[in-house]
Amino acid sequence: MSRVLSPEYAATASAAPEKASSVAKRAATASATGTAVEYYEFGVYGYMAVIIGPLFFPGDNPTASLLAALAVFGSSFLIRPLGGVLLGRLGDKIGRRKVLLTTVIGMGIATAGMGLLPTTAQVGMLAPMLLVLMRLTQGFFAGAEVIGAAAFVAESSPTGRRGFFGAFTPVGVALGGATAAIVCAITTGVLTDDQLREWGWRIPFLLSIPLVLISCKMRHNVEETPEFKAFLEKEQPPKAPIKEVLSTQLGSVGRVILLTFGQNAGYWIGLVFMNIYLTTYLGFDKSKVFWVIACISLCMAAMMPFWGGLSDRLGRRKVLTIGFIGYIALVLPMMMVMGTGSLWVAAIAMFIATLPMPIIQSVGYPTYAEQFPTRVRYTAMAISINIGAILGGGITPYIVTSIIAKTGNLLTPGFFMAGAAFCALLSLLALRETAHENLAR
Template identity: 60%
Template sequence: MKSLPTTVEDNGGTGSEQSFPANANPGGAGPAADAEAARRRPRRAAIAAAAGTAIEYYEFGVYSYLAVIIGPHFFPSDDPTASLLATLAVFGSAFLMRPLGGIVLGRLGDRVGRKPVLILTVVGMGTATAAVGLLPTAGTIGVGAPIALLLVRLAQGFFAGGEVTGSATYLAESAPRGKRGFFGAFTPVGVALGGGTAALVAGITTTVLSERQLDAFGWRIPFLLSLPLIAVALLARNRLEDSETFLAKKSEKATAKAPLTEVLTQHRAQVLKVTLLAIGSNCGYWVGLIFMNIYLTTDLGYSKSSTFWIMGGISFFVACLMPICGGLSDRWGRKRLITIGFTGYAVLVVPAMLVMGLGSFPLAVAAMVVLALPMPIVQSVTYPTYAEMFPTRVRYTGLSFSFNIGTIIGGGLSPYLATWLIASTGNLLSPGYLLMGAAVMALLTLRTVKETSRAELA
């Protein structure tokens, strides 16, 4: 089988030559069957990517939504804020493992293949999520409880380090010509669906169960529900084939022998750009949506169950908009859409928080909807942009390493910093200034990024 080479112009400053099979016709199936298989491949990739990423953000979402409830079980304290901060610190610890997971799993992805690593991440993340629901509490084993929680969170963070970035890599390499933005948006669709499902499960749990039941056993249920999600994701991902772009490199023996070394020596500029953009996009998600749950319930006193329902609804609304925004970036360009999104965060966050603080829940809901509008733009368009900035031979490693460094700051630390800023300054708007700063930094970084929507990967 011969391959036709196609040269890439420039993916973030590094040209790369990639190839794909000129005539994928196994067993003489015929051109019509080949064409149908080619049409189906991106759709399967999109579904599988969204399913796995949904598990990752389901777990992170459940943990953050229930942080106020589970905190006293692992960090008993007379001060509720101290207990919450300790719980959020453990939440952030999972992000510290993500770069290590990104390095190890990214290397496997660039050396062995995308598909086996994406299956491994789903099993690892789902198992760690379910384990949280089985942990004994501090009332049972004392100091061993928070240690066990920390270890499980670290394991979850390790596998998460190769999940969303592997999904973005696979979709970028599997998407049809001119549609990488549209299909690449299904990675953050999984983010939104996972977070939305977490909010709805938390809402149902807190509505159906009494406070006593919730405290006794109910908080465990959302974590254990990750087990059926693993089965769904595995079913979707087991049907995948590895991307033709990667397989062509592997057949040519052109895969990187030391992907991380190559990334850090030849693609430092891309690493820095992706890291800074990832800080902004993660801060937009974790402060602009997830932390707002804590803000509305703990700081403003709104009903927990009602807030969970609203957060779930907003997440699903955002998920529906993401493929539209991704498709628009194929036509209008990535940089233009991302600029609109980050500008929206910088302009809207403080006015939205002011409206939330007026004491009217309907107005607070309206403000949350408005604040969420930049999210589908930023989330859907940045993921394919990240993938387009690295060449095939080190794409998984480069994206995993740089994105996960940005995730530590923008995702792992931001809910803790937002809570700490309110407790330290007494200013309820301080998390808004945190998000504004991250958005402005991302906008400045974006000025140095080349437009990649029309650069061909293969």
């Protein structure tokens, strides 16, 4: 398939590079705000799982309650492919912008709804059923959120700059996670344990409402991507994008699944599960751990534009290789260090262990968008990235917590992360370098 830049965007970029850059900046900002909302919402649930578990799954065994809460966490990932495919299909037919507005509104309603749920003590078994329903709703819309944002930025950025501008999508991921950690740190630090159990756990969920309003404003003010508009001028949208993806893009889908498996394992174990690891298993104060995670997330966000820009010069494959090798080399030694000293020692070790994260997050999203043509990009990314998210994120916290409960081996998350990174490295061997190529139409 020929690699061509749309005539509309090529003219814009050559005649007025300032305008092309302005389009990319607005797209990057709008995408980052939406992904921040998504990962704030997922982060809040992950960080508050220890508190939420006994409220919705009461019992004498705290580990069983935590596992139940993590199973509900994973359920939202299982529905993501359905939401991604259905909304991605719409994105390939009616455009990226409208779908991205829908996803952020849907996620916001579901998250605010979780903050209003009754507990099991109030309504019995209806409470966990409603919790699962809210998580499934959240996962449905999240299945098309970060994927659509990555496609939106890639199609709005000039060739040779997609890595830099694309890095702002995961900047939103990191900022959302950091905001979730800060809110949870303040909430758990200010309130007593009884207040947290009675009503305080609701605060982080309800605070998603202003974030959603800001994101809606940003996304309402951006135009449809130049690439997609140019595509519609020349061709008709695909009638059966799923069938077309499975018949023409299967190799690329498989490679992206493995890459996103490694990427998601690094994020969800590296930040969200480490909260459980440091508080439940190592016994550190919850509020202090949240502050540590927030600071690390902000540091990771600051690094991402550098690595995204570097991939524009060196190529995506080289930079991603550095990141995945970093996970394999760092995660297990640093987890050993975490359990040997104070929280300061654990924080430094966690920071070192997460250094590969900004590399993989920033370079991964533009890479995935570049693997597929414009006509089915949204659908293809929805299928591959969401399957990788299930394998590396949705079921991971539950699996590693269950294994730790049975074996007592606290290094289980590290082995899982290293294995996922190795699978991603194998995928890189067959990945086409796309940093300097125009997007395929």
